[in-house]
Amino acid sequence: xxxxxxxxxxxxxxxxxxxxxAARLSIKSVRRLYGELEAIRDVSFDVAEGEFLSVLxxxxxxxxxxxxxxxxxxxxxxxxxxxxxxxxxxxxREIGVVFQSPLLLPWRNVLDNVLLPIEMLRLPRxxxxxxxxxxxxxxxxxxxxxxxxxxxSGGMRQRVAICRALVHDPSILLMxxxxxxxxxxxxxxxxxxxxxxxxxxxxxxxxxxxxIREAAFLSDRVLxxxxxxxxxxxxxxxxxxxxxxxxxxxxxxxxxxxxILRKAIEASHEx
Amino acid sequence: xxxLLALARRLGSLDWPLGATLALxxxxxxxxxxxxxRSILLPPPSEILEVIVxxxxxLLANLWPSLYMTVFGFLxxxxxxxxxxxxxxxxxxxxxxxxxxxxISQVVPKISIAPLLIVWFGTGAISxxxxxxxxxxxxxxxxxxxxxxxxxEDILKMARACMGSRWQIFRSIRLPHAxxxxxxxxxxxxxxxxxxxxxxxxxxxxxxxxxxxxxxGGLLDTPLMMAAITVxxxxxxLLYAIIAWVEGLVIYWQSPSFVEVAQGx
Amino acid sequence: xxxxxxxxxxxxIAGAGALAPIPxxxxxxxAVKMTLPWLPLGTFSFTFVAKxxxxxxxxxxxxxxxRGFGSGKVCLPVDQGQYDFGLLDMxxxxxxxxxxLDLVAIAGLWPRSPVGIFSxxxxxxxxxxxxxxxxxxxxxxxxDFQLWPAFVKATGIDDGKVKKVMxxxxxxxxxxxxxxxxxxxxxxxxxxxxxxxxGMELNSIFYEHYGIKTFSNCFACKxxxxxxxxxxxxxxxxxxxxxxxxxxxxxxxxxxxxxxSVKEFQGGSAAxxxxxxxxxxxxxxxxxxxxxxxxxxxxxxxxxVDATRRTVETYMGAKGTPPAESLFSDKFAGKIKLTDxxxxxxxxxxxxxxxxxx
Numbered sequence: 001x002x003x004x005x006x007x008x009x010x011x012x013x014x015x016x017x018x019x020x021x022a023a024r025l026s027i028k029s030v031r032r033l034y035g036e037l038e039a040i041r042d043v044s045f046d047v048a049e050g051e052f053l054s055v056l057x058x059x060x061x062x063x064x065x066x067x068x069x070x071x072x073x074x075x076x077x078x079x080x081x082x083x084x085x086x087x088x089x090x091x092x093r094e095i096g097v098v099f100q101s102p103l104l105l106p107w108r109n110v111l112d113n114v115l116l117p118i119e120m121l122r123l124p125r126x127x128x129x130x131x132x133x134x135x136x137x138x139x140x141x142x143x144x145x146x147x148x149x150x151x152x153s154g155g156m157r158q159r160v161a162i163c164r165a166l167v168h169d170p171s172i173l174l175m176x177x178x179x180x181x182x183x184x185x186x187x188x189x190x191x192x193x194x195x196x197x198x199x200x201x202x203x204x205x206x207x208x209x210x211x212i213r214e215a216a217f218l219s220d221r222v223l224x225x226x227x228x229x230x231x232x233x234x235x236x237x238x239x240x241x242x243x244x245x246x247x248x249x250x251x252x253x254x255x256x257x258x259x260i261l262r263k264a265i266e267a268s269h270e271x
Numbered sequence: 272x273x274x275l276l277a278l279a280r281r282l283g284s285l286d287w288p289l290g291a292t293l294a295l296x297x298x299x300x301x302x303x304x305x306x307x308x309r310s311i312l313l314p315p316p317s318e319i320l321e322v323i324v325x326x327x328x329x330l331l332a333n334l335w336p337s338l339y340m341t342v343f344g345f346l347x348x349x350x351x352x353x354x355x356x357x358x359x360x361x362x363x364x365x366x367x368x369x370x371x372x373x374x375i376s377q378v379v380p381k382i383s384i385a386p387l388l389i390v391w392f393g394t395g396a397i398s399x400x401x402x403x404x405x406x407x408x409x410x411x412x413x414x415x416x417x418x419x420x421x422x423x424e425d426i427l428k429m430a431r432a433c434m435g436s437r438w439q440i441f442r443s444i445r446l447p448h449a450x451x452x453x454x455x456x457x458x459x460x461x462x463x464x465x466x467x468x469x470x471x472x473x474x475x476x477x478x479x480x481x482x483x484x485x486x487x488g489g490l491l492d493t494p495l496m497m498a499a500i501t502v503x504x505x506x507x508x509l510l511y512a513i514i515a516w517v518e519g520l521v522i523y524w525q526s527p528s529f530v531e532v533a534q535g536x
Numbered sequence: 537x538x539x540x541x542x543x544x545x546x547x548x549i550a551g552a553g554a555l556a557p558i559p560x561x562x563x564x565x566x567a568v569k570m571t572l573p574w575l576p577l578g579t580f581s582f583t584f585v586a587k588x589x590x591x592x593x594x595x596x597x598x599x600x601x602x603r604g605f606g607s608g609k610v611c612l613p614v615d616q617g618q619y620d621f622g623l624l625d626m627x628x629x630x631x632x633x634x635x636x637l638d639l640v641a642i643a644g645l646w647p648r649s650p651v652g653i654f655s656x657x658x659x660x661x662x663x664x665x666x667x668x669x670x671x672x673x674x675x676x677x678x679x680d681f682q683l684w685p686a687f688v689k690a691t692g693i694d695d696g697k698v699k700k701v702m703x704x705x706x707x708x709x710x711x712x713x714x715x716x717x718x719x720x721x722x723x724x725x726x727x728x729x730x731x732x733x734x735g736m737e738l739n740s741i742f743y744e745h746y747g748i749k750t751f752s753n754c755f756a757c758k759x760x761x762x763x764x765x766x767x768x769x770x771x772x773x774x775x776x777x778x779x780x781x782x783x784x785x786x787x788x789x790x791x792x793x794x795x796x797s798v799k800e801f802q803g804g805s806a807a808x809x810x811x812x813x814x815x816x817x818x819x820x821x822x823x824x825x826x827x828x829x830x831x832x833x834x835x836x837x838x839x840x841v842d843a844t845r846r847t848v849e850t851y852m853g854a855k856g857t858p859p860a861e862s863l864f865s866d867k868f869a870g871k872i873k874l875t876d877x878x879x880x881x882x883x884x885x886x887x888x889x890x891x892x893x894x
Contacts, residue, residue, distance in 0.1 A: 072432075073428055091433070092434075093434060097433075099428070103425055105426070105447070106525070107523070120435040120439055121434055148523075149524075150524065310635065311632075311636060393716075474703075475701065475702060475707060476701070477671070477700065486676055488676055489608050489676025489677050490608070
């Protein structure tokens with residue numbers, strides 16, 4: 001299950017395809033136990049700088065747990081996670097996290113919500129206020145800066161959450177099924193928005209999802225995770241040109257990737 | 272400005288309660304006179320009003336001490352109650368040690384402690400204050416603790432991901448989150464503070480509304496007694512209303528309360 | 537066979553009827569509730585004696601005696617029917633009638649009034665004026681508190697300068713003993729015994745000496761009780777007065793009976809006996825006036841009743857007090873008398889407990 005022959009080549013392929021350098025993030029033989037229950041068996045992979053990586057799998061396969069460990073919110077039972085050469089011991093400034101629900105503080109307006117990481121990191125508000133506004137502008141919700149979360153739609157709130165995750169200029173963006181709570185139309189729209197934002201501020205992205213189409217459309221590379229045991233069963237480089245266009249979803253190339261991924265998921269069900 | 276508008280709207284929506292109260296008072300007045308009920312048993316509202324007007328300085332002079340004892344006792348409850356809630360929330364040891372003590376302190380009827388407090392602290396303001404605090408801090412503690420702890424786990428996760436320290440998370444997340452709970456606790460505490468002060472005055476006092484009620488009772492002056500009770504009730508209502516008003520200002524982020532919805536706000 | 541059975545049964549019933557004690561009255565005893573004006577002190581021993589020695593029982597009454605919370609708090613419960621009879625200060629009773637309570641006195645206890653302000657000797661508070669600037673304790677329900685406005689008016693002292701502290705019954709006594717207050721309003725028989733038993737002395741300012749002339753404690757009931765159940769009133773008064781006579785003539789035994797009847801005094805020290813003894817003595821002294829000697833125990837001198845009414849009306853502004861004649865009745869009192877010799881004996885014994893002349 002581990003040490004998949006394709007992993008190294010996959011990383012190299014991705015690196016070659018987008019002309020990026022060495023890995024920013026390394027996950028080495030990570031294992032997570034809850035008592036006797038093995039939530040994550042043996043996971044190892046690297047993520048290159050500026051890469052958009054999806055972790056795809058059914059619910060309960062441990063992909064969110066994995067993401068939380070990268071974020072420093074959970075500790076692995078065994079193994080190590082290394083970011084920029086330093087092992088992860090807790091939350092880090094280089095990381096921004098977007099969760100499944102926006103998790104905005106209802107008593108703060110949009111701008112103040114976006115500035116929350118700045119406050120927590122005790123950085124000067126004045127400097128980052130401009131950045132926050134620019135992010136909101138780019139996310140096309142600049143007019144809502146003074147509004148309260150209750151006045152925004154679900155999609156808009158999630159955009160605020162994305163801005164918040166980017167305000168402190170992290171190099172790595174972790175996203176845990178950020179669009180699964182939205183309706184299908186908004187979801188597609190948000191995917192495009194995300195890519196647009198990502199083109200503006202090139203970050204390394206780890207995107208957890210259970211949607212095959214989403215994973216294929218957004219990423220450079222997709223890791224498929226199975227359930228029992230919870231480990232990476234397949235890795236696929238997405239060979240579609242950027243910028244991704246919505247029409248590509250009807251093309252053969254896209255659907256070819258989708259088929260491969262689907263088979264990989266079904267295969268992992270059987271084991 | 273918004274606050275004033277909110278207040279005006281609140282007053283405007285008072286038609287129903289106001290109308291009902293007036294109707295009740297009218298019925299009382301008519302029935303008492305028609306049935307020839309003696310004033311010593313139940314005076315009509317007009318007589319009570321007369322006493323309030325004629326003896327307003329006497330009533331006011333006794334209202335002040337009770338009022339500021341109530342307010343101070345209440346503030347003590349709030350500060351003390353929240354402080355204890357913070358201790359309980361953040362220290363398992365404190366929680367295990369304090370919690371049983373707190374529960375026991377509530378099971379003992381405070382009214383039975385009043386004479387003891389007076390033996391220890393005399394008939395002055397301290398006894399009333401202490402009793403108000405003892406009765407009033409518990410709802411504050413329980414509500415505040417609930418408010419601090421009921422924060423969504425995911426929000427806490429998000430805050431930790433943003434590198435928030437425990438203190439930052441408390442100040443920026445748990446505390447604002449607990450505001451609705453705190454105000455619920457405060458509404459309870461203020462009424463209990465009044466009770467505490469009046470009970471203490473019933474046991475032994477030199478001034479205050481409780482003192483006045485006892486005095487009037489001894490003189491069999493039921494109109495005066497009821498005037499004192501009326502003044503006390505109105506004061507209690509005003510205090511409660513002030514808290515509700517402040518609540519409306521502080522808690523601006525939630526959807527309208529059930530009451531407001533019912534009033535078609 | 538059946539006939540024999542029937543005869544046996546009849547014989548059994550007849551036999552049982554012959555053996556059963558014949559009750560002295562044709563009907564069961566009437567339940568009567570009365571209330572004292574204060575704690576069950578030595579001043580009220582006579583009620584416990586009357587009950588224990590069967591003075592009421594033999595007249596067909598089963599009397600329950602409740603403690604009270606001040607004369608002021610006797611009026612309403614009696615008026616509302618909670619009690620058949622109440623023992624309370626007549627001045628207070630009349631004040632209540634001015635507020636449309638319909639009470640009538642049927643038997644008097646204290647033609648001398650023990651109501652006043654009391655303090656420890658060491659505080660040197662001997663005149664009304666000395667009370668200005670002092671903290672004076674009161675129980676809001678007590679007669680001395682209700683009559684306080686009258687005292688103020690009659691003496692002309694500045695009420696505003698007297699700081700009134702409201703306390704409850706037993707706390708009142710304690711507060712004075714512990715010197716938490718300098719003076720208190722009370723009835724002599726309620727406060728003095730406790731202090732005397734501890735060897736303390738007190739200064740008394742009797743309202744009576746400053747123009748508040750009133751008949752003090754008496755038994756009262758609703759007017760309707762007198763009208764509808766005069767025999768009840770008679771039986772009650774007689775039983776009570778018989779108890780009173782017993783206390784007059786048998787102080788030691790009365791103390792025993794009091795202790796047996798009142799749980800709070802049981803298991804106490806010798807001081808308890810003293811407290812009861814002094815209480816009885818004061819109570820006895822308060823009843824020793826010539827008119828009672830002549831007309832029998834419970835007699836209320838109409839002149840004094842009239843004076844009481846005038847006091848209440850003048851100094852308490854109690855407008856609407858009914859005429860004096862309608863507020864008392866002497867027809868129930870006077871059946872129990874002492875002989876001249878007995879009077880002399882009693883007077884000699886309790887003479888020193890009379891409230892100082894004024």
